[in-house]
Amino acid sequence: MEWQQIIGFYHVVKLQSFTRAAEATFRTQSALSQQIKALEKEFECPLFERAGKRKPRLTSAGESFLHFAELVLQGSEHLKDDLEAIKGNRRGHLKIAAPFTTLYHLFPGIVRQYASKFPQVELTLLDRPQQMVIDLVRNGDIDFGFTLENLVPGSLSTIRWKQVETVVIVPVGHPLCAMKRVSLKQLAKYPLILPPGHLHHRGRMLLEKEFQKKGLDYRIVMESSNIELSSVYVESGLGVSCGSIIRDLPQLKMRKLDFLSLGHLFGPEHIAVVMRKDKAPAHYKQAFIKSLFEEESAADSKSAGSR
Incomplete structure (x- = not known):
């Protein structure tokens, strides 16, 4: 051989x-x-x-x-x-895949700091939908993936990273804002902006399943693969949207939107780092995971100090 x-x-x-x-x-x-x-x-x-x-x-x-x-x-x-590492070099390859929203909102600062510490590591980032991220990890095509934890099969390893909340996204002053708790019956009355059906998005699948179970008619006016695009059209009045968000993201605060919790309908969610169980990450790859939580700790300290 x-x-x-x-x-x-x-x-x-x-x-x-x-x-x-x-x-x-x-x-x-x-x-x-x-x-x-x-x-x-x-x-x-x-x-x-x-x-x-x-x-x-x-x-x-x-x-x-x-x-x-x-x-x-x-x-x-x-x-x-x-x-x-023995020669004192921080050289290697690191390949990561995540959905657009994660890359857009959460990664820029982390990547910037990591690249400054490990300039000789060739870092590749892939914008991919969640199911494709899981497939890439399973096939060994990437080192780490980022998806919602409850989508990951038991054959892969996960590290819980950030908590997200399932919400209805509506324009400021929308009638749903007056509701203490948004019901499916109330939600179904309004035009919906949802993820594309072919992506098998868990939130959309659960929502449609519940609509059908309760015999509720609903209308999808737009399919959008990321929250940023959905938010633009929600703000314009085309419809309301559902998605998983991290509260207090500056980019979302800039729009005239309200985010109404659907926590009573959907359980808690977390973004997780996904990797294969049979692959022990090299030191510079472990350093990337460590940097995720260092950034989070720094953000928490800054938030506490500003109160």
Whole structure:
């Protein structure tokens, strides 16, 4: 078994294509195919099912070898990180994915401070919807993801970060503001601005499920994938929206909006850091997680001091 054979096999699985894997590993497709055949000859069993022109599909032996390949490649990355640390270098790669709202409201200061402490770390940020973030973490394509904690499957590890609240977003002075507690019946009377249906947003799914359970008619006038866009159209009077927010964000305070709690209908929510259980983060990756809570502590101290 050779190092390049492991790398070639791994790329075929991850890219779901011999052609793309060959390009990614700077080999011809023929050379890559020979590497896979050499592995199969050594193990005396097929790693991929041969079924016409379908995407590569692993056999049971292939699944076992994929697990081995992931551990080996992960170990290689950790070794590089450890050697850089021994040499006194803070060098490495850190790849993170989160929804737009999280990146827009919560990350700028954190990223700025982290980049100043670890200038040699190549940081990549991806704006992705929550389910895609989870898929990227599960597949090992990113180091950390940020999503609502209750969306994360038990096969992944989470660290609870920030509490969020499910609210109705309405223009200042809207009739719903006079209600002590917004009911589903009251909410259904107004045009709704909700996340796109294809994103399977938990808030929308729960809301529609409850509407249907109670036999309430409702009308969606706009689909919006982030709170910022929704807020613009709520403020303009197009409709009301529902979303998960962190109270007292300056960007939201700048608009003429009210945020009415739906805590009595939806349980508590938290944004969580998501990672794989089989990956121990390198020191500079652990430092990023630490910086999340340092920033939060600093913000809490500043808030307490201003009272």
